[in-house]
Amino acid sequence: MPSTADASEARQHQLVDLLHGCAMGRQPAFQKLYQLTSPQLFAVLVRILKRRDLAEEALQDSFLNIWRNASSYTAEKGAPMTWLISICRYRALDMLRRERREVHFDPSDTESEDNVLNTLTGDSETGDLISHAEARALKHCLDGLSEGQRSSLKLAYFDGCSHEEIADTLKTPLGTIKSWVRRGLQGLKQCLEAI
Amino acid sequence: MKYDSQNLRVLLAGKYVLGLLKSRVRQRFERLAVEDARLRAEVAAWEDKFAAWTLILKPLQPPAAVWRKLQAALRADAGESRTVRLVAAWNAVWSGAALAAAAAVLVVGILVGRSLVTTTPPPTAAAPAAYLAVMAAPQGQPRWLITVHAQNRRVDMNALADNTPPPGKSYQLWMLPKSGKPVSLGLMNSTGSAHETLTPDMLAALTKAKGLAISVEPAGGSPTGEPTGPVVFTGSIINS
Numbered sequence: 001m002p003s004t005a006d007a008s009e010a011r012q013h014q015l016v017d018l019l020h021g022c023a024m025g026r027q028p029a030f031q032k033l034y035q036l037t038s039p040q041l042f043a044v045l046v047r048i049l050k051r052r053d054l055a056e057e058a059l060q061d062s063f064l065n066i067w068r069n070a071s072s073y074t075a076e077k078g079a080p081m082t083w084l085i086s087i088c089r090y091r092a093l094d095m096l097r098r099e100r101r102e103v104h105f106d107p108s109d110t111e112s113e114d115n116v117l118n119t120l121t122g123d124s125e126t127g128d129l130i131s132h133a134e135a136r137a138l139k140h141c142l143d144g145l146s147e148g149q150r151s152s153l154k155l156a157y158f159d160g161c162s163h164e165e166i167a168d169t170l171k172t173p174l175g176t177i178k179s180w181v182r183r184g185l186q187g188l189k190q191c192l193e194a195i
Numbered sequence: 196m197k198y199d200s201q202n203l204r205v206l207l208a209g210k211y212v213l214g215l216l217k218s219r220v221r222q223r224f225e226r227l228a229v230e231d232a233r234l235r236a237e238v239a240a241w242e243d244k245f246a247a248w249t250l251i252l253k254p255l256q257p258p259a260a261v262w263r264k265l266q267a268a269l270r271a272d273a274g275e276s277r278t279v280r281l282v283a284a285w286n287a288v289w290s291g292a293a294l295a296a297a298a299a300v301l302v303v304g305i306l307v308g309r310s311l312v313t314t315t316p317p318p319t320a321a322a323p324a325a326y327l328a329v330m331a332a333p334q335g336q337p338r339w340l341i342t343v344h345a346q347n348r349r350v351d352m353n354a355l356a357d358n359t360p361p362p363g364k365s366y367q368l369w370m371l372p373k374s375g376k377p378v379s380l381g382l383m384n385s386t387g388s389a390h391e392t393l394t395p396d397m398l399a400a401l402t403k404a405k406g407l408a409i410s411v412e413p414a415g416g417s418p419t420g421e422p423t424g425p426v427v428f429t430g431s432i433i434n435s
Contacts, residue, residue: 024425027269034262039254046255056261063265078239082246086212093214135247142248156213157245158252163215185209186202192244 011128015080022070030067037081038063040129041088048092048160058095062088081129096160141191149184152177208237212245328407328430330368338428339383339409341368343401348393352384359385360411367412369422370397371405382416383409406431 015036021029038059045055045062065087077083142150148170155161155169163181167174210216211224228234326343338358342351352368360366366383378400381391393401410417411424 030269034265038261039256040249040252042257043252043255044249047252056257059257060261060264060268063261064268067265067269078243079246082239082243085246085249086242089214096214097218130247130250134243135250138244138247153213154248156215157248160214181210181213181215182206185206188244189205189209 008128008130008132012079012081012131015084015129016073016075019066019070019073019080019083022067023073030063033066034063037084037129040081041084044085044158045088045092047158048089049095054095054099055092058088058091062091065091079131079134093160137192137195140195141188144191145184145187146180148172148176149180149187152180153184153188156181204234205237208234209241211238212241326402326432326434328432330407330409330428330430332428339430341407341430343393343398343432345398345402348395348398350380350391350393351388352390353388354384354386357386358383363414364411364424365414365416366409366427367416367422369408369410370401371408372400373403373405377408377422379417379420380407401432404432 015033018029018033018036022033041062042055042059045058046052049055049058062084066084069087073080073083078086142153145153151170152166155166159165161169163174163177166172166181167177170177172180207216207220207224211221216224224234228238325345328341328343329337330339330341331337337355340353340355342353343349344351358366360383366385368380368383369377370380371377378397380393380397380401383389407430408422408426409428410422410426412422413424417423
């Protein structure tokens with residue numbers, strides 16, 4: 001099925017409805033939500049935690065949280081998928097802090113995805129989970145950052161790297177990394193607000 | 196660390212979302228965010244901005260064991276916390292509807308409430324004569340005005356619109372007590388007015404209830420004695 005802005009909007013509404021169903025204690029709504037979103041969320045968790053067993057644990061914890069707290073989801077918390085991703089990412093970041101000594105970040109683990117932003121406007125069902133307009137805007141603004149800024153933000157967002165780990169990975173002094181992160185965030189905000 | 200400059204707040208929120216704040220700063224940030232809605236909004240804005248980035252990852256089917264464990268956890272969760280969750284859900288609906296409903300009460304209370312109140316005996320000093328609730332969908336038009344007359348324990352339900360339920364369904368009114376499960380107050384009339392008489396216990400519970408809700412039930416009402424269908428209209432109880 002071709003993916004259109006309408007399909008994406010319909011999907012957002014469906015996710016909101018499913019979250020409301022969860023808030024009312026409806027398990028079929030929860031099951032449907034899990035079917036639709038867990039592959040995308042699991043991918044985020046595997047990427048950040050690097051270990052399948054930890055990612056499975058985090059996914060289970062996160063969905064239990066989603067089920068129990070679905071009533072606290074409101075539109076001002078952002079798009080439904082944003083809310084789900086945030087629950088999973090913060091859970092993973094917590095686990096990463098706890099397991100820091102066991103899980104070593106190895107840059108070679110990360111897939112090669114230099115062209116990957118092309119898929120932001122792709123036509124998979126997963127693509128519909130997030131607004132296409134926002135995906136296009138983000139791609140445009142990320143393209144406008146310097147390589148170092150973009151890599152620093154990416155290592156933090158996707159791999160849960162600390163400033164120090166980013167410095168190690170990019171073989172760049174810590175001070176430079178901190179400045180890349182700061183300027184990257186500022187540049188991204190300015191660019192997204194100008195769109 | 197200072198939190199007064201807007202640029203710094205935006206930056207801190209961004210670093211928080213990226214997971215780059217060190218533990219002490221992070222905990223301080225989280226404490227501040229609890230009380231600072233604007234800071235929470237900055238966090239939400241960054242979360243939203245970055246979320247689209249996750250589309251670069253190829254979806255990965257989690258093993259079936261995760262879903263099986265979740266189902267088991269849900270079953271363990273089911274019994275006692277279902278009501279708690281309903282309460283939370285309804286409160287969430289109310290928090291959104293409360294302002295609109297309160298505004299509607301002011302208007303409807305003046306237009307309709309007065310004529311209702313004049314038909315009841317004069318109030319005693321001890322208890323308010325009447326409690327009002329306007330039942331409406333979130334941000335929707337008022338659908339019923341509910342008036343509870345304390346003295347004769349009478350509940351009047353005045354339809355403010357044509358409130359015909361979906362085919363084969365009934366609208367059922369529920370009171371949400373301070374604690375415990377929702378209590379049925381009966382089926383709703385679709386037009387005109389109708390009334391019910393409460394037991395003294397129900398009246399006492401109603402005057403302290405968190406609010407009212409109307410759910411869609413099979414024709415004739417919920418078969419289980421608890422809400423089984425979606426809550427479509429809610430209302431807060433206001434002393435008149």
